[in-house]
Amino acid sequence: MPRLLSRRTFLFTGAAVAGTAMVAAVGGVGLLSTVDVDGLESFVDGERAVLNAFLTIHSDGRVVVSVPRTEMGQGIHTGLAMVVAEELDIPMDERLSVVFPTELHPAYSNWFNVLGVRPEEASGPVVWVGRRVLGLAGFISTGASASTMAMWHPMRVAGASARQMLIAAASARLGVPVSALTTDDGFVTHAASGRTLSYGQLAADAAVLSPPEDPALKPAAQWRIIGRSQPRVDLPAKVRGAPVFGMDVVLPDMLHAAIRHAPVFGAELAAINNEPDVRAQPGILDVAIVNRRQVAVVARSWWQAEQAAQLLDISWTSTDFDTFATAQMSRDLNAALTSDDPHDAVDDGDAEAAITTAADRVEATYEAPFVTHACMEPMNATVIIREDGAAEAWVPSQAPIAVRQGVYNGASWADVHPASVTCNITMNGGAFGRRSDQDVVAQAAFLAARHRGRPVKLIWSREEDIRGGLYRSHAAARLRAGLGPDGLPLAYDIRVTAQSAIEGIAGRNLPFNPGPDGDRFTVEGLDKPYYTVPSRRVRSQHVPSHVPIGLWRSNGYSFNTFFIESFIDECALAAGADPLAYRRALLRDHPRHLAVLDRVAEMADWGAPLTPGRGRGIAIEECHRSIVAQIAEVTIATDGEITVDRVLCAIDVGLVINPDAVVAQMEGGISFGVTSALMSAITFEDGAVVQSNFHDYPIQRLANAPEVEVSIIESDLPPGGAGEPGIVPVAAALGNAIHAATGRRIRRLPFATTQTIGLRRTRSVLVPEA
Amino acid sequence: MVSLTVNGTSLDIQADAAKPLLWVLREELGLLGPKYGCGIAQCGACRVLIDGQSTPSCITPLGSVSGASVVTIEGLSDTEGTLSDVQQAWLDEQVPQCGFCQPGFIIAATALLAENPRPTDAEIDEAITNICRCGTYPRIRRAIHRAAAARDQA
Numbered sequence A: 001m002p003r004l005l006s007r008r009t010f011l012f013t014g015a016a017v018a019g020t021a022m023v024a025a026v027g028g029v030g031l032l033s034t035v036d037v038d039g040l041e042s043f044v045d046g047e048r049a050v051l052n053a054f055l056t057i058h059s060d061g062r063v064v065v066s067v068p069r070t071e072m073g074q075g076i077h078t079g080l081a082m083v084v085a086e087e088l089d090i091p092m093d094e095r096l097s098v099v100f101p102t103e104l105h106p107a108y109s110n111w112f113n114v115l116g117v118r119p120e121e122a123s124g125p126v127v128w129v130g131r132r133v134l135g136l137a138g139f140i141s142t143g144a145s146a147s148t149m150a151m152w153h154p155m156r157v158a159g160a161s162a163r164q165m166l167i168a169a170a171s172a173r174l175g176v177p178v179s180a181l182t183t184d185d186g187f188v189t190h191a192a193s194g195r196t197l198s199y200g201q202l203a204a205d206a207a208v209l210s211p212p213e214d215p216a217l218k219p220a221a222q223w224r225i226i227g228r229s230q231p232r233v234d235l236p237a238k239v240r241g242a243p244v245f246g247m248d249v250v251l252p253d254m255l256h257a258a259i260r261h262a263p264v265f266g267a268e269l270a271a272i273n274n275e276p277d278v279r280a281q282p283g284i285l286d287v288a289i290v291n292r293r294q295v296a297v298v299a300r301s302w303w304q305a306e307q308a309a310q311l312l313d314i315s316w317t318s319t320d321f322d323t324f325a326t327a328q329m330s331r332d333l334n335a336a337l338t339s340d341d342p343h344d345a346v347d348d349g350d351a352e353a354a355i356t357t358a359a360d361r362v363e364a365t366y367e368a369p370f371v372t373h374a375c376m377e378p379m380n381a382t383v384i385i386r387e388d389g390a391a392e393a394w395v396p397s398q399a400p401i402a403v404r405q406g407v408y409n410g411a412s413w414a415d416v417h418p419a420s421v422t423c424n425i426t427m428n429g430g431a432f433g434r435r436s437d438q439d440v441v442a443q444a445a446f447l448a449a450r451h452r453g454r455p456v457k458l459i460w461s462r463e464e465d466i467r468g469g470l471y472r473s474h475a476a477a478r479l480r481a482g483l484g485p486d487g488l489p490l491a492y493d494i495r496v497t498a499q500s501a502i503e504g505i506a507g508r509n510l511p512f513n514p515g516p517d518g519d520r521f522t523v524e525g526l527d528k529p530y531y532t533v534p535s536r537r538v539r540s541q542h543v544p545s546h547v548p549i550g551l552w553r554s555n556g557y558s559f560n561t562f563f564i565e566s567f568i569d570e571c572a573l574a575a576g577a578d579p580l581a582y583r584r585a586l587l588r589d590h591p592r593h594l595a596v597l598d599r600v601a602e603m604a605d606w607g608a609p610l611t612p613g614r615g616r617g618i619a620i621e622e623c624h625r626s627i628v629a630q631i632a633e634v635t636i637a638t639d640g641e642i643t644v645d646r647v648l649c650a651i652d653v654g655l656v657i658n659p660d661a662v663v664a665q666m667e668g669g670i671s672f673g674v675t676s677a678l679m680s681a682i683t684f685e686d687g688a689v690v691q692s693n694f695h696d697y698p699i700q701r702l703a704n705a706p707e708v709e710v711s712i713i714e715s716d717l718p719p720g721g722a723g724e725p726g727i728v729p730v731a732a733a734l735g736n737a738i739h740a741a742t743g744r745r746i747r748r749l750p751f752a753t754t755q756t757i758g759l760r761r762t763r764s765v766l767v768p769e770a
Numbered sequence B: 001m002v003s004l005t006v007n008g009t010s011l012d013i014q015a016d017a018a019k020p021l022l023w024v025l026r027e028e029l030g031l032l033g034p035k036y037g038c039g040i041a042q043c044g045a046c047r048v049l050i051d052g053q054s055t056p057s058c059i060t061p062l063g064s065v066s067g068a069s070v071v072t073i074e075g076l077s078d079t080e081g082t083l084s085d086v087q088q089a090w091l092d093e094q095v096p097q098c099g100f101c102q103p104g105f106i107i108a109a110t111a112l113l114a115e116n117p118r119p120t121d122a123e124i125d126e127a128i129t130n131i132c133r134c135g136t137y138p139r140i141r142r143a144i145h146r147a148a149a150a151r152d153q154a
């Protein structure tokens, strides 16, 4: 039995337990049992009937699905609406719309991400208490590729429950038994008499009935929507350019704000040297010091605010980090690879003995830089604090709970304490983990508290967005393996160093901090239990810096899968084996993984020869309960310019709700992953971020976008995640392809130096050999 | 005061002539389709048609477009709200993910097809320089070909 020492449960487990103890002590289990975690309570409000927390039907037949998860491009509003529509027996047509509810209903809480248990499998006292405590806390968030896994079952039940109530209402109205009624297309029909009633006609009657506790769910064989690609519900507005994003919020009397952060994280404001000049600029209403650390300019227009902010001459306090540079972080991370007291994450068998006595040993050190999100929509938030103390926020956010907390915190800097906060979650112009924090919200709330009664919209310039990031940590790893007589690893031993993400996230957002040791984000991806390797050891070491670390699409997998799947290639080559055949041997006990690997190999025609200068590389990972394998094909020109010709991708994502959305997530994830592997690095000089905009933090453009082909494996497992897995194998597949093309093993990201040529294309040239 | 035509309507705009057209459209005219993504002509989220040319409005001062005809994403659909063929192709190919970059891409594709009704992949790569962080590129290419093919048949 492997000894797993990692804290497998998510960081909020501690909060759940502490909160549970508190609530249990204060209110007892009696109070907790009144918390409606299923959201099936119904009521009538005017012409609309709220059949449960997820579903409202208007008397004219319009159906509004409440999806308490952020739409940031992944198509979750469509996917979860499909689940409701399936059970409710309505088509995905214009009668159906989706809203992000403003109410923080306990049924919306993201307890799945904390407890790690699928709702359809949930049982036992820990889950019972955890759901209620997290529900009371309003813990609603979108991330960890979890929305479908967490919500598809509750929303299925919501749809089925509502349908059953509509049938019961029709039965009473028509005086016929429930068994004589059928539903289709938004109508209940009594076939025997030919009478038909629309859901709109029945909804008010239905909403006063008690919801069934355990409604029958439609068998999969009868599904007409789930598993069939449906057009996204949010796209008609988006192709029109409709104002759906946080940046597009317009409110009466609104003020606009721009901001400047200290160049060195941790520095405080010493002086604004030209405040009168800045205040004298056209349209300027206020120059405000925000929490000692930023300076905001408030104006009648954002352009005026930003122009004036560009004139600000600010002195900042000096810090201990004023000489910090990327090279220093790199030295610290590499030095920590041999630290005395690392945190054990996996210790299965005696890896050390197996490696020492092995006939062949492979050893390599890898590294990946800080990177940032660069969401297409720069960070922004709009907040009003009304005279009566009621606050309201409009934010492109992944976490209403962070919005609420951000408003309270920011207002408190101005000694204002809102009585309530209403959170309006807009469409997000990309998010990638960046919008789970409260930073921009707190700043906007502070400004709103200074301008009580008027909405203030704060937009960060792209430069502030790149330089005021919450980055993915710089990381390093040393990997060692001992190979057996058959060339396969008898053991591997991995040391990884990075700055803990959890410590930073908890420090900024939570009332407690689990600390950096054993951060699962630092090690995720390094333990590959599906590879048959007799002994494995994984240890991590936190390396602190002044740089704030946050969630970043695929987190630790983004570097660890690069490290280990490149290293596995090194082992294969050391053993004289083909990288595909080698992985097939390692996966011999895991047919589900093997099927994914075989599918992608078939798509690429793995064995087919390539012309000189071209190479093919493969990688596989299991993450977020999905398995994804990719093959990258590259061409390396004589001057080192790299072209990614195509990327093949096979994924087993369990049950697929909306296949086209899964394909889109793979396409997008691959683009994101190729960009990161070839061109992304946030670097530091004199304590400050060097990059500032897309000219020095380049992003792939159309001319460089590889051909992408995606194949979804049929699977009878429940849904897995799709938002992050698409990125995860890309870097290793590319690195392995570069090696195949050139014989060079590049162990440090990014692989290339990238210039933007005439704004048209990016030109990425492999880093020179050291 | 600067006179120009925006989405077919003649306007006299009282604003600082140095103010970028992007912010005039967004703040003075309430046309929120053009987006701010970089402010330095890198990303294309702010693109609009100026006398038919796809132009980054974030670096185009209002004063420089006096007398010009400006079309934003809002001006592509007809007065009944019917989508333009390019917008329709975008919907048919399910191009957008987050959608923030897409008005700029749709404008750029509209300008390309006006000049070159049947562009090759290489010509598309040459003409479309915008950034999409969500990585919708394969679908953008397909949507441009689809719109071109639909025009051929019309």
Ligand code: FES
Residues within 6 Å of the ligand: B035, B036, B037, B038, B039, B040, B041, B042, B043, B044, B045, B046, B047, B056, B057, B058, B059
């Ligand atoms: S905002 Fe104009 S090109 Fe980016």
Ligand code: FES
Residues within 6 Å of the ligand: A073, A376, A429, A430, B096, B097, B098, B099, B100, B101, B102, B131, B132, B133, B134, B135, B136
């Ligand atoms: S769709 Fe999100 S940036 Fe392009």
